[in-house]
Amino acid sequence: MRIERLIFIPIMMLLLLFAGGCGDEIPYNEWEYQMDLVTFHAFSEPLFVLDNGVELIPENQISALPLLPDNGRMLLLYEYADIEEGNEDRRKIKINSYARTYCDTISSVSQQELDVMADDPIFLTSIWQEGRFINIRLSIDVNKDSHTVDMFCIPEISNDTLKLELRHDKKGDVPGCLYSEYFSYDIEKYKTNYRAFSVKMNTSNYGIKTYVFSLE
Numbered sequence: 001m002r003i004e005r006l007i008f009i010p011i012m013m014l015l016l017l018f019a020g021g022c023g024d025e026i027p028y029n030e031w032e033y034q035m036d037l038v039t040f041h042a043f044s045e046p047l048f049v050l051d052n053g054v055e056l057i058p059e060n061q062i063s064a065l066p067l068l069p070d071n072g073r074m075l076l077l078y079e080y081a082d083i084e085e086g087n088e089d090r091r092k093i094k095i096n097s098y099a100r101t102y103c104d105t106i107s108s109v110s111q112q113e114l115d116v117m118a119d120d121p122i123f124l125t126s127i128w129q130e131g132r133f134i135n136i137r138l139s140i141d142v143n144k145d146s147h148t149v150d151m152f153c154i155p156e157i158s159n160d161t162l163k164l165e166l167r168h169d170k171k172g173d174v175p176g177c178l179y180s181e182y183f184s185y186d187i188e189k190y191k192t193n194y195r196a197f198s199v200k201m202n203t204s205n206y207g208i209k210t211y212v213f214s215l216e
């Protein structure tokens with residue numbers, strides 16, 4: 001997956017919106033907001049779907065919604081518009097802000113192919129699995145050149161654990177600024193053949209780490 005420097009800015013702006021340092025100018029503690037990774041579905045009605053399957057229905061159509069791609073992933077900041085308890089699987093919301101995030105599939109490669117790929121470190125903030133996605137929040141040091149961050153697997157049907165590796169290639173870029181981003185990788189097609197998966201990655205803050213998740 002190709003990364004350009006400027007695409008990190010909307011995420012950073014969204015996250016900085018909730019940082020401290022504004023004193024009492026804005027009553028942050030009075031907001032009942034949620035911030036989640038969601039998938040946008042354009043048809044048959046525009047809605048956002050949480051990874052646990054809950055549907056979020058925009059209270060009012062906004063002009064930007066038709067520009068969003070069907071099945072696009074994003075970080076959504078929102079408030080519940082239906083205050084009273086009702087259908088917990090389908091909630092009406094007020095959208096405060098959103099930022100596009102990355103979503104990609106997993107590429108199958110051989111161990112020999114993986115051995116010659118770049119493995120530059122990333123700064124890991126969090127990793128979790130829910131529904132059909134592996135979600136990762138990470139930061140990389142970007143100056144001016146394009147980077148790639150991809151997820152690869154080495155299929156072993158005889159083994160009940162799918163082995164995944166996250167690979168970052170900085171393409172010779174030199175240090176600049178640390179940019180944060182969310183990545184989602186779709187594991188749906190692998191869930192029927194495996195009971196678990198492991199994700200190996202090279203991190204600057206934890207070293208070489210492997211995280212294991214159950215699919216049961």
